[in-house]
Amino acid sequence: MTGTLPQDPRPWPTRREAALKNATMRRTVGEVTRRLAEGRRRALADYPEGQVKLQRAQVAKRQAVARWQTLWSELQAAVTAHGGTPHFAATAAEAVALVRQIARQYAVRRVIKSKSMVTEELELTQALAQDGIVVLETDLGEYIIQLAGEKPSHILGPAIHRNRAQIAELFREDAAQHGLLPPSSDAYEALTEYARRRLREEFLAADMGITGGNFLVAETGTLVLITNEGNADMTTTLPRVLVSVVGLEKLVATWDDLLDIVQQPALSGVGRRLSTYTTLVHGPRGPGVAEGPEAWHLILLDNGRSALHGTPYEEVLTCLRCAACLNVCPVFRQVGGHAYGSVYSGPIGIVETPLLTDFRILPELPSALCTVCHACAEACPMAIDLPAHIIRLRQEKVRRKLVPTAHRWSIRQWAAQWRTPAGYRRTIRWARLAQRWYRRGDRLEGAPGMAAGWFQSRSMPPVASPTFREWWAARPESAGRALR
Amino acid sequence: MTPTVAEFLARWEAAGGVGWYVGPDERLGDRLAEAWQRWVPSDEDAVAALWLPEELDRPERLLPWIAAVRAVRWEPGQDPTAYRQAAAAAAMGVTGALAAVAETGSVLLALGPTTPLLPSLLPPIHVAVIPTDRVVATLSEAFHRLYRAAAAAGWPPVAKFVTGPSMTADIEGQLVVGVHGPRVAVAIVCEEPLA
Numbered sequence: 105m106t107g108t109l110p111q112d113p114r115p116w117p118t119r120r121e122a123a124l125k126n127a128t129m130r131r132t133v134g135e136v137t138r139r140l141a142e143g144r145r146r147a148l149a150d151y152p153e154g155q156v157k158l159q160r161a162q163v164a165k166r167q168a169v170a171r172w173q174t175l176w177s178e179l180q181a182a183v184t185a186h187g188g189t190p191h192f193a194a195t196a197a198e199a200v201a202l203v204r205q206i207a208r209q210y211a212v213r214r215v216i217k218s219k220s221m222v223t224e225e226l227e228l229t230q231a232l233a234q235d236g237i238v239v240l241e242t243d244l245g246e247y248i249i250q251l252a253g254e255k256p257s258h259i260l261g262p263a264i265h266r267n268r269a270q271i272a273e274l275f276r277e278d279a280a281q282h283g284l285l286p287p288s289s290d291a292y293e294a295l296t297e298y299a300r301r302r303l304r305e306e307f308l309a310a311d312m313g314i315t316g317g318n319f320l321v322a323e324t325g326t327l328v329l330i331t332n333e334g335n336a337d338m339t340t341t342l343p344r345v346l347v348s349v350v351g352l353e354k355l356v357a358t359w360d361d362l363l364d365i366v367q368q369p370a371l372s373g374v375g376r377r378l379s380t381y382t383t384l385v386h387g388p389r390g391p392g393v394a395e396g397p398e399a400w401h402l403i404l405l406d407n408g409r410s411a412l413h414g415t416p417y418e419e420v421l422t423c424l425r426c427a428a429c430l431n432v433c434p435v436f437r438q439v440g441g442h443a444y445g446s447v448y449s450g451p452i453g454i455v456e457t458p459l460l461t462d463f464r465i466l467p468e469l470p471s472a473l474c475t476v477c478h479a480c481a482e483a484c485p486m487a488i489d490l491p492a493h494i495i496r497l498r499q500e501k502v503r504r505k506l507v508p509t510a511h512r513w514s515i516r517q518w519a520a521q522w523r524t525p526a527g528y529r530r531t532i533r534w535a536r537l538a539q540r541w542y543r544r545g546d547r548l549e550g551a552p553g554m555a556a557g558w559f560q561s562r563s564m565p566p567v568a569s570p571t572f573r574e575w576w577a578a579r580p581e582s583a584g585r586a587l588r
Numbered sequence: 589m590t591p592t593v594a595e596f597l598a599r600w601e602a603a604g605g606v607g608w609y610v611g612p613d614e615r616l617g618d619r620l621a622e623a624w625q626r627w628v629p630s631d632e633d634a635v636a637a638l639w640l641p642e643e644l645d646r647p648e649r650l651l652p653w654i655a656a657v658r659a660v661r662w663e664p665g666q667d668p669t670a671y672r673q674a675a676a677a678a679a680m681g682v683t684g685a686l687a688a689v690a691e692t693g694s695v696l697l698a699l700g701p702t703t704p705l706l707p708s709l710l711p712p713i714h715v716a717v718i719p720t721d722r723v724v725a726t727l728s729e730a731f732h733r734l735y736r737a738a739a740a741a742g743w744p745p746v747a748k749f750v751t752g753p754s755m756t757a758d759i760e761g762q763l764v765v766g767v768h769g770p771r772v773a774v775a776i777v778c779e780e781p782l783a
Contacts, residue, residue: 132760132761135760135761136757136760136761139761153691186743186745242768243758244756244758244759244767245756245758245759248758248759261757261758261761262758263758263759264758264760264761267760268759268760271759292759292760292762292764293764295759296756296759296764296766296767299767300766300767300768303768304676304768307768308672308673308676324735324738324743325743326743332754332755332756332757332767333754333755333756333767333768333769334709334754334767334768334769334770335767335768337705337709337746337748337768337769338709338768340746341699341705341706341709341746342672359731359735362731363727363728363731366727367692367727374757376603376751377599377691377692377693377751378692378693378694378727378749378751379751380603380750380751380752380753380754380755380769381748381749381750381751381754381769382694382748382749382751383746383747383748384734384746384747384748385745385746386743386744386745386746386747387743387745388745389699389745390701390742390745391664391701392664392665392701393664393699393700393701393704393745394662394666394668394671394672394704394706395668395672395699395704395705395706395746396699396745396746397745
């Protein structure tokens, strides 16, 4: 079944212009992505064992994605045995309804969330707010964008498009609203200290915690969360109810598979052998235990994922959300995450957004935001062939007539001409005739129709008279033979 | 000190933590007192949240520190809310660990009736005390240790590998240590004392 994802209603040209004019965002995104990509390169060079584990992990993940239904049965049994309650949600709407129902069942008033892309996919915070429930993001970056009313701009650094002066302003407003002392300065430490102080009381007061998940181990019924701040540990141990919403692609079969894969998000994402917290959740607390939830509900989400089963795109589901492809993408480095208009940005977002929604939203992504430079394919730890998928999606768009008619017609005419050498030479002669209207000095500065866009920021040398081919054929030694 | 212990301490420090070694002729209590003096602001009411494995939890090992501070402990049957408030107010948390991993510089903690995780999370300073025989070379050894313990006694509701202090790079990509969890993370590898 087709999934649904939220989307930015602004058209692509508007999103693109907004991104290119945001100097703060572009500087920060450029710096952060370069640093993360460099950290990854160094960590991998220094850790050959990581490569060995990775090769096994790629196989394990592909197998797990292919037989997710069997693994889900196993996982349900293990989670139930630990006292947890598993649920399945075929669509985003079903998952949201389940969470709302659980919140009602336990009379929940206050919710704390640790960072999760899946809950962004569901727009869960907004749905719970409609029931009068206060939902607070607790990852520092997510908290910042919640205050700003924005969406994440990077999988790992949701607020990297904002500078600290802007963040200090948001925190000062927040402090005034809650009668708290504002941050003592605009320094990084002072801003972080404010978030610690502000959210600490919320952690202790919340009734329900909501997490996503990095992995689910079918054999042992383990939910794995990988974080650096400590907020996911608060979320999983302090509130009386814990709800974890996890995409079905996060399943892995065995404890040994987990061992091969558990370091990969940290290695590829931030260049560490493990992130600060690798948290393994198995179920609610037993008797006599000081902490941990009294009830744990695990929701496995489909939302368009299982439709990729058995298609050439199936391997896309092995993505670990490490963001390595974002960090090396020359387009992402220029425009940042918001320009994509989807929860999932960067090369993986280009591929997943149309696939999960069956092209219902943002069909421009595969065409407009990729130069097919292949940097993402080199960076992907799971060896997902992102450029090949992007090209396949472009072909799919043409088949489905998602490309403007004039555009398709122009390309078809062009292809028809260049099918033969004679056709090629003919178009060059036409170009030489037509170029006099677009020639400025010794450069060509424009073209008619679809080609005009290319010249908005570029120029090129005009067609020569004679061209090299004409000159070659006219030489006495060539005896009239054309260059093939 | 074995090479495995040395590698663990070096990797723990590379992850932003503080790594100490207590030899067979040294007293754990001296190093705890040193940590207390160095990182806890002087305050007469300062409290520590504490649990240690049985072999370490003896006054003769913990003196002089244990005589100078008030330590909050979790007793099964106690009110969890009161314990949580006490742990949140503590100036320092001291815990044992199931294992320490040299390959990654991590400490493995598992929640159980006598081993709460809150002292490792809520106070601004966490000291993990690891007996030498619990330091393993590879992550897979620690994983297998947890798996075997679970096969014998059931899975802990929550277990975690901690690798250094709590940190973030969410503001302009700049690294800041100490967000929601501890700002100072100390690992003390502790040798069996001489008889």
